[in-house]
Amino acid sequence: MVMPPETGKRTPPGQMELVAAILMGGLGITQVVAMPLLATLIASAFQIEGADSGLIGLANLLGTALGSLIVTIWLHHLPLRRTVIVSALIAVAAQIAVAVMAGFTGIILLEAVSGIGAGVLIALSAAIVGASANPDRGFAFILTLQAGVAVLVLLVIPVLAEAYSLLEVMIFLASTQALLIPVGLTMRYGPIAEKALKTSEASGSPVQASILLRAASYFVFSAAVGVLWVFSGILGSMAEIDDAPLGHALAFGNVAAIAGSLLAAIITSRFGRISPILAVCLTLALSALLFAADMTLIQFYLASSLFLFAWGGGLPLLMGSVAAADATDRVTSLLPVLAFAGMGVGPALVGIVPGSSGLFQQVSYTTIGLVALAFCLLVSAHTVARLRKGLG
Structure with a gap:
């Protein structure tokens, strides 16, 4: 076609x-x-x-x-x-x-x-x-x-x-x-112009599927980082780390988040998106495994820094993936809502995930499961996009 x-x-x-x-x-x-x-x-x-x-x-x-x-x-x-x-x-x-x-x-x-x-x-x-x-x-x-x-x-x-x-x-x-x-005052007077496309109903469907899958991947990834954002301090306290060092570690982690975002800005899409996002997902999964009942303060620093680095680097890459496929910008404008919603849904799932070792295992399983799902959704979106091109 x-x-x-x-x-x-x-x-x-x-x-x-x-x-x-x-x-x-x-x-x-x-x-x-x-x-x-x-x-x-x-x-x-x-x-x-x-x-x-x-x-x-x-x-x-x-x-x-x-x-x-x-x-x-x-x-x-x-x-x-x-x-x-x-x-x-x-x-x-x-x-x-x-x-x-x-x-x-x-x-x-x-x-x-x-x-x-x-x-x-x-x-x-x-x-x-x-x-x-x-x-x-x-x-x-x-x-x-x-x-x-x-x-x-x-x-x-x-x-x-x-x-x-x-x-x-x-x-x-x-x-x-x-x-x-x-x-x-630096903005234009008029609205954002819409990109006019003439597409048939059949050709429009795969486009929508690709955009929605990318947005779903962004939502699920936000849920994964939301789990660690909510529970990292709690897990640190359960590991008998004092409040002041916990706060310092999370503040240091914000520097890692800035580094992750700046790295994403440098990489942009020159290496594609699948490989960098896979690296981000693996980093987030590793950080979840590092949160353990017997962790030291140094281990907590490493876990929180890796987690926030992956958060800072992963979100812009996933947002860029949605924006690249969204000709109307409507789904892109919804991304902030999806992020907040995901960060609320993720922690709510922890309580229903089984874990024989208690909260530490529940947090790890929930985070890793959500990260895996987010990456699978992104790969599915790219597959749908390729199929559309094949029909073109």
Whole structure:
């Protein structure tokens, strides 16, 4: 079957617009990476205990997902400059309002609103970078910036909370995202142009299957890293490693994550994607095996560094794989939601996975199983793509 010609062409983002998109993806994530500490501070300020304190993070995450869905649905109709500026203003205003809100219900609603603004920014960032000539490199730079922002936020918040109050913490977070207001001025006025394709129903089906398989691989890989992100500290404590060294080891691991992302930016797609992603999956599986009941502090350093290195390097490669196959950028704009959802689903699976040696074995089995599934899905996506070319 001969594929019909393309009748439209997207205008790739310019250099300034691409840099702006990377900043949007890196800074837009601020409230998400701050949530482990922020939820505790807000709950303490309102004397909220137990499961109710989890509503803060849940509201923010749901709002982020909703913002990303808005972009997915109306991607090719949203004026970029206005959307970025308005979304940044919404995120900033809602975060500051949290500090002065009197009721806990209002806090929940404001966190959801703030999440919507951030979700729009993050999803637009993914769509713009996905439309660039080298999406792998752009996504790698986003994840590098996110890791840097996470380190900054998690170091500054405890200092501000101890010396001042919740208001100063929220102003700090809001000021970080306020940097995206002038960034929005570098965007084009109009929306991202859609690539017009004339394809038959038969030829369109394999394309969709390939994109969905790649997105599923990204989701499952996110679930695998989510398992280790949630349980690494718990496993370290069970191995009788003190809290302070645990924190230092995870901070050191964030440096490894930055190194992984930068390596992905250098590699991009020049070596293909299958081999580098296989290496990343094997590294993540090895890190899971290193988390053991009798591990030393040095072993914990090695395990957490390998895990975060694989996380930082694997996600941009998988995101680039989706973007390369997604002509409309709609699935690409959903990738942030898939990452957050995967990181939530992965840890939930640990409890149902059998392990005769307890939690250490359950975490290892769950991580390795998810990594293997993610790689199989990616190979399946490439097989489907090759079959499509054979029909062309």
